[in-house]
Amino acid sequence: MRLHRLDITAFGPFGGTQSVDFDELSAAGLFLLHGPTGAGKTSVLDAVCYALYGSVPGARQSGQGTALRSDHAAPATRTSVTLELTVAGRRLEITRQPPWERPKKRGTGTTLDKAQTWLRERVAVSGAWKDLSRSHQEIGEEITQLLGMSREQFCQVVLLPQGDFARFLRADAEARGKLLGRLFDTRRFADVEKRLAERRRATESLVRDGDADLLADAHRMQQAAGGTMELPGPAPGEPGLAEAVLSAAAVARSTAREQLTAARCRLTAAESALADAGRGLDEERERDRLQRRFAEARERAARLEEETGAHREARTRMERARKAETVAPALDLRDSAETEHRRAAAAELRARALLPASLADAGADGLAVAARRAAEELGGLASARRAERRLTDLLGERAGLDRQERADEEALQDAESWLADWEESRTGLQSRIESAQQAAARAGELAVRRDPARQRLNAARLRDRLAEDADTADDEARAARERALTARQRWLDLKEQRLNGIAAELAAGLTDGDPCAVCGATEHPAPARRVDGHVDRETEERALAEHQSADERRAEAERRLGAAREALAAASAEAGDGATEQLSRAVDELEQEYARAREAASVLHSAQEQLRHAEHEYELRVAAQREAAVRAASRVGHRERLDRERETLEAELAQARGDAASVTARAAQLERSVALLTDAADTVRTAENAARRLKEADARLADAAFRAGFDTPQAAADALLDDAAHRALQRRLDARQQEEAAVRAVLAEPETAAAAGRPPADLASARRAAEEAGRRAREAASALDAAVRRCAELDRLSARAAASVRRLGPLREEYDRVARLAGLAAGTSADNERRMRLESYVLAARLEQVAAAATVRLHRMSSGRYALVHSDDRTGRGRSGLGLHVVDAWTGRERDTATLSGGETFFASLALALGLADVVTDEAGGVRLDTLFIDEGFGSLDDQTLDEVLDVLDSLRERDRSVGIVSHVADLRRRIHAQLEVVKGRSGSQLRQCGTR
Numbered sequence: 001m002r003l004h005r006l007d008i009t010a011f012g013p014f015g016g017t018q019s020v021d022f023d024e025l026s027a028a029g030l031f032l033l034h035g036p037t038g039a040g041k042t043s044v045l046d047a048v049c050y051a052l053y054g055s056v057p058g059a060r061q062s063g064q065g066t067a068l069r070s071d072h073a074a075p076a077t078r079t080s081v082t083l084e085l086t087v088a089g090r091r092l093e094i095t096r097q098p099p100w101e102r103p104k105k106r107g108t109g110t111t112l113d114k115a116q117t118w119l120r121e122r123v124a125v126s127g128a129w130k131d132l133s134r135s136h137q138e139i140g141e142e143i144t145q146l147l148g149m150s151r152e153q154f155c156q157v158v159l160l161p162q163g164d165f166a167r168f169l170r171a172d173a174e175a176r177g178k179l180l181g182r183l184f185d186t187r188r189f190a191d192v193e194k195r196l197a198e199r200r201r202a203t204e205s206l207v208r209d210g211d212a213d214l215l216a217d218a219h220r221m222q223q224a225a226g227g228t229m230e231l232p233g234p235a236p237g238e239p240g241l242a243e244a245v246l247s248a249a250a251v252a253r254s255t256a257r258e259q260l261t262a263a264r265c266r267l268t269a270a271e272s273a274l275a276d277a278g279r280g281l282d283e284e285r286e287r288d289r290l291q292r293r294f295a296e297a298r299e300r301a302a303r304l305e306e307e308t309g310a311h312r313e314a315r316t317r318m319e320r321a322r323k324a325e326t327v328a329p330a331l332d333l334r335d336s337a338e339t340e341h342r343r344a345a346a347a348e349l350r351a352r353a354l355l356p357a358s359l360a361d362a363g364a365d366g367l368a369v370a371a372r373r374a375a376e377e378l379g380g381l382a383s384a385r386r387a388e389r390r391l392t393d394l395l396g397e398r399a400g401l402d403r404q405e406r407a408d409e410e411a412l413q414d415a416e417s418w419l420a421d422w423e424e425s426r427t428g429l430q431s432r433i434e435s436a437q438q439a440a441a442r443a444g445e446l447a448v449r450r451d452p453a454r455q456r457l458n459a460a461r462l463r464d465r466l467a468e469d470a471d472t473a474d475d476e477a478r479a480a481r482e483r484a485l486t487a488r489q490r491w492l493d494l495k496e497q498r499l500n501g502i503a504a505e506l507a508a509g510l511t512d513g514d515p516c517a518v519c520g521a522t523e524h525p526a527p528a529r530r531v532d533g534h535v536d537r538e539t540e541e542r543a544l545a546e547h548q549s550a551d552e553r554r555a556e557a558e559r560r561l562g563a564a565r566e567a568l569a570a571a572s573a574e575a576g577d578g579a580t581e582q583l584s585r586a587v588d589e590l591e592q593e594y595a596r597a598r599e600a601a602s603v604l605h606s607a608q609e610q611l612r613h614a615e616h617e618y619e620l621r622v623a624a625q626r627e628a629a630v631r632a633a634s635r636v637g638h639r640e641r642l643d644r645e646r647e648t649l650e651a652e653l654a655q656a657r658g659d660a661a662s663v664t665a666r667a668a669q670l671e672r673s674v675a676l677l678t679d680a681a682d683t684v685r686t687a688e689n690a691a692r693r694l695k696e697a698d699a700r701l702a703d704a705a706f707r708a709g710f711d712t713p714q715a716a717a718d719a720l721l722d723d724a725a726h727r728a729l730q731r732r733l734d735a736r737q738q739e740e741a742a743v744r745a746v747l748a749e750p751e752t753a754a755a756a757g758r759p760p761a762d763l764a765s766a767r768r769a770a771e772e773a774g775r776r777a778r779e780a781a782s783a784l785d786a787a788v789r790r791c792a793e794l795d796r797l798s799a800r801a802a803a804s805v806r807r808l809g810p811l812r813e814e815y816d817r818v819a820r821l822a823g824l825a826a827g828t829s830a831d832n833e834r835r836m837r838l839e840s841y842v843l844a845a846r847l848e849q850v851a852a853a854a855t856v857r858l859h860r861m862s863s864g865r866y867a868l869v870h871s872d873d874r875t876g877r878g879r880s881g882l883g884l885h886v887v888d889a890w891t892g893r894e895r896d897t898a899t900l901s902g903g904e905t906f907f908a909s910l911a912l913a914l915g916l917a918d919v920v921t922d923e924a925g926g927v928r929l930d931t932l933f934i935d936e937g938f939g940s941l942d943d944q945t946l947d948e949v950l951d952v953l954d955s956l957r958e959r960d961r962s963v964g965i966v967s968h969v970a971d972l973r974r975r976i977h978a979q980l981e982v983v984k985g986r987s988g989s990q991l992r993q994c995g996t997r
Contacts, residue, residue: 001147002026002930002962003048004091007082008991011050012043015072015988020044020980024993026931026962028978030950033933033966035982040989041966044982045933051083051094052143053151054117054136068098072988075103078113086930087146091122093129094139099569101474112470112565114572119143136573189842193825200822203815210808217801218245224793225252242805249798256794260787267780270773277766277773284766290755297746304740311736318729323708324719330704331717334697341690348687351680359677368681408628415621422618429614432607439600446594453590457583459575466568473561480550480557487550491543498535840882844870846919847882854915858908865889866904868897868912910934933964950975 003022008014025031035041046056050068069079082095095118101110119132119139133139147154222229229252355362359370575583701713710716721729746752826837848870855867871883871894885894886908900908913934964980965972973979981992 001085001087003083003085005082005084006044006047006051007080008044008047009081010070010073010077010079011047011068011081012070013038013040013072013984013989014043014991015070015074016077016990018989018991020991021993022931022962025964025978025980028976029962030976031962031964031978031980032972032976033964033980033982034968034973035989036968036984039982039984041968041982043989044980044991045966047081048083049151049155051081051096052147052154054096054115054140055151057151057155069100070988078102090146091124092146093120093122094118094143095120099565099572101470101565109471110474112467112568112572115569193822193837196818196822196825199818200815203811203818207808207812207815210804210811214242214245214801214804214808217797217804218248221249221252221794221797221801224790224797225256226790229255242808245801246798246805249794249801253791253794253798256787256791260784260791263780263784263787267777267784270777270780274770274773274777277770281763281766281770284761284763287755287758288761288763290752291758291761293746294752294756297743297752300739301743301747304736304743307736311733314729314732318733320719321721321726321729324710324716324721326708327701327704327710327713327716328720330697330701331713331720334694334701337690337694337697341687341694344683344687344690347683348680351676351683355676355680359680363684365681368678370677411624412628415625418621419618422614425614426611429607429611432603433611436601436604436607439597440604443594443597443601446590446597450587450590450594453583453587456575456578457580457587459571460578460580460583463568463571463575464580466564466571470561470564470568473557473564477554477557477561480554484547484550484554487543487547491540491547494535494540494543498537498540501534844882847884849919850912850916851884852915853918854908854911857914858911861911862904866908868908868915869894931962931964933966 003026005022006020007017008019009017033041033044049055049057056068073079078097079100080095080097082093084091084093086092095116097116099115100113102113103109104111115136116134117136117139118134119142120129121132122129133142144150218229229248359366362370578586705711705713705716708716710719851868851870855869858866858868865888867887867889869885869887871885884897886897886900887894897905897908914932965976979994981994983990983992
């Protein structure tokens with residue numbers, strides 16, 4: 001890479017347009033970039049880096065965007081950097097313009113213009129410039145690919161910052177590793193370390209989880225064993241845990257089986273004792289029962305003796321009731337006959353009231369004869385009634401045929417009308433389905449475009465808000481600058497006034513005889529006098545404080561302005577060039593089109609369902625046509641048969657009806673007459689029979705009462721008892737008899753009498769003994785059940801633990817293998833004797849190459865005294881791999897680079913930087929670097945060493961390189977004739993080339 005020309009406009013301290021002709025500067029091989037502090041030497045290098053990468057180096061990256069603009073530039077002048085260079089055999093020109101606040105073309109205030117970038121290439125044949133791209137991203141990728149270096153590598157290789165390499169010489173291994181890692185991009189080796197560490201942590205977590213589950217099973221076994229089992233000592237993840245758990249489980253299972261055997265023996269003994277206690281309790285209960293039985297029998301006998309009189313009266317009442325019971329049938333017969341006679345007489349009156357007047361006084365025989373005549377006439381109408389029912393059914397069947405015929409005609413008409421529109425309906429539904437499918441596909445395409453459009457719209461709206469914020473911040477910053485300038489000018493004016501009147505201020509402290517602080521005289525004949533408006537120290541200090549406060553507010557306002565502009569630039573880059581209203585309209589149109597497509601696609605399912613229903617309806621309509629045609633053909637003959645049969649039946653029924661409306665009506669009249677006559681004849685006979693039975697019942701009742709010993713039938717009726725009273729009295733008598741028998745039986749029992757003669761039973765003691773034996777038996781059964789469950793649970797958990805151990809075996813082997821690899825790569829393994837990480841190992845090889853390349857130049861700079869060597873020795877407890885030592889040929893000893901003096905550190909770091917440039921260049925793909933810059937540090941060298949360093953730099957011309965030295969050492973201006981001077985002025989800095997051809 002060779003630089004040809006650099007044009008800077010309104011950049012950094014350069015208010016106008018400045019140009020650098022690197023071709024002229026590089027012709028001498030060495031050129032000097034010098035100027036006073038703060039003039040802008042570093043800004044020239046920043047401009048080169050900004051043109052290539054769109055950002056400035058290192059800590060100066062905070063000055064991006066609009067903050068790169070020169071404060072000395074005219075408002076209408078835009079910041080611009082143009083760099084012409086040759087890289088990879090191509091002559092390119094890069095122009096970059098950061099975002100800037102320009103005055104509005106209309107009205108007052110400013111507006112933000114976004115950043116611009118151009119890339120052009122000169123055609124070798126014609127010498128004309130050809131535009132390649134205006135895209136920031138494309139140009140950045142193109143330049144990075146051509147140079148083969150990132151911005152960080154370019155700043156380390158081309159813009160050699162000596163301070164960084166001086167720190168590199170004194171840094172520890174970790175700091176060197178960070179710098180080398182950025183230059184040589186060894187992230188993939190760090191990723192390997194990270195991946196192995198993650199694999200190790202993942203497998204370790206799985207092993208720990210498995211061991212934790214195994215230890216949890218051990219805790220469960222300890223709980224199941226009742227706390228008698230000892231937990232294993234190793235923690236999860238430690239070796240020996242599985243064996244300890246299995247061993248403890250085996251001991252717990254053996255102990256549990258012994259406890260099970262003992263529990264069975266205890267249960268057998270407890271059950272035997274329970275049986276004995278149960279027998280003793282049963283004997284005491286039986287003796288207590290017999291004793292209480294005898295005592296109760298004696299009490300019942302006493303109560304029977306007291307109730308003897310009442311029992312005698314009840315027995316007399318029962319004997320009279322039994323005598324009256326012989327009269328009861330006659331009484332019942334007489335009551336029944338009387339009731340029947342009254343009912344028969346009433347029924348006769350009702351039946352005669354329904355008869356014609358001619359038959360109202362007829363006897364039973366006359367009524368029976370009239371009923372037989374009506375029944376005979378009714379029997380003659382049976383055939384006619386069947387014929388009438390058949391005619392009714394026939395008319396209904398005929399009406400059904402007519403209804404079916406009308407229904408079939410309507411169905412045929414409806415089917416023909418529907419089928420006439422079938423083809424058109426099917427075509428329309430198919431067209432709707434195709435349109436909906438197309439709309440669904442369109443909706444899918446629009447859905448993909450919606451999110452990017454919304455994001456751009458949101459970014460545009462944010463850009464508009466940020467533009468307003470930036471305008472406000474710019475106004476505030478401009479006002480703060482004006483206030484700061486005003487405060488500064490006031491302070492300077494007050495300071496100047498105070499200096500003008502300082503003589504009066506000093507004279508105020510003069511005393512005759514005391515020496516003057518200025519001239520030393522002891523006489524003061526004409527001391528200066530204070531004039532009106534004199535400024536004292538306090539006033540000046542207040543003005544200074546106001547100036548400093550205003551300057552701080554200005555800095556804070558500019559910081560807010562820079563932040564607002566950076567945010568605005570980011571939002572503008574995401575939103576693009578489109579206006580917010582245009583983007584909003586585009587999003588609205590896209591949303592509307594998407595909504596229309598979704599709405600059009602939403603009918604797809606319903607249209608498909610309608611088509612399926614229509615096809616099914618078509619099949620039904622065609623089938624209905626065929627069925628209606630078949631039914632119409634069968635109805636013709638059926639209707640003719642029905643008409644012939646109807647004519648025959650109507651002729652037969654006309655004769656049978658007579659004067660009635662119908663045969664049924666005539667039959668109903670005859671049936672009613674037969675029923676009334678028959679009922680009347682029956683009721684007359686029943687009334688006559690009931691009167692005869694009532695006379696007979698009165699005679700039998702009088703005879704039965706006399707034979708039973710009662711004076712009158714009424715006395716016999718009074719002696720009778722109803723069923724409830726009879727049963728109650730009989731129960732009393734039976735209960736008395738049963739009670740007497742029971743008491744005699746109990747008192748006669750030998751066992752009861754013997755028990756009564758024995759001492760009272762001690763039922764409570766026997767019950768307590770039985771309960772105690774039952775408690776012991778239950779406890780033994782519970783212990784046995786717990787022992788059985790304990791054995792089963794221990795067997796289950798042991799089998800589960802054994803399965804877990806088998807499952808964890810391969811996982812533990814994988815963890816051991818991954819842990820060994822991770823420890824080896826991380827430098828923590830005992831096999832890695834030097835504790836060198838994988839990335840450090842790779843960087844150590846690179847550092848060894850850098851040290852070898854740097855030694856070539858260091859040997860010459862130090863007149864053969866010093867050489868840089870790489871060391872992989874460990875320092876203390878730290879890791880090895882990135883050590884750097886210097887070998888002193890005068891002493892023959894090797895020492896750390898941190899022991900070098902200031903001048904030695906400078907040319908050692910310079911040699912290291914040049915060597916690193918060579919190695920990084922080769923690492924970047926062999927891109928040739930024909931222009932280098934070296935920053936400061938030459939002031940620490942003596943004349944001889946400076947000559948040797950310049951000779952080494954001058955030797956770079958052998959490789960057709962040019963080196964620019966950035967320094968303000970005066971001796972260099974005499975030694976290096978090609979110079980680029982930065983001249984500082986109140987209106988901004990300027991560049992001046994001298995000593996070139």
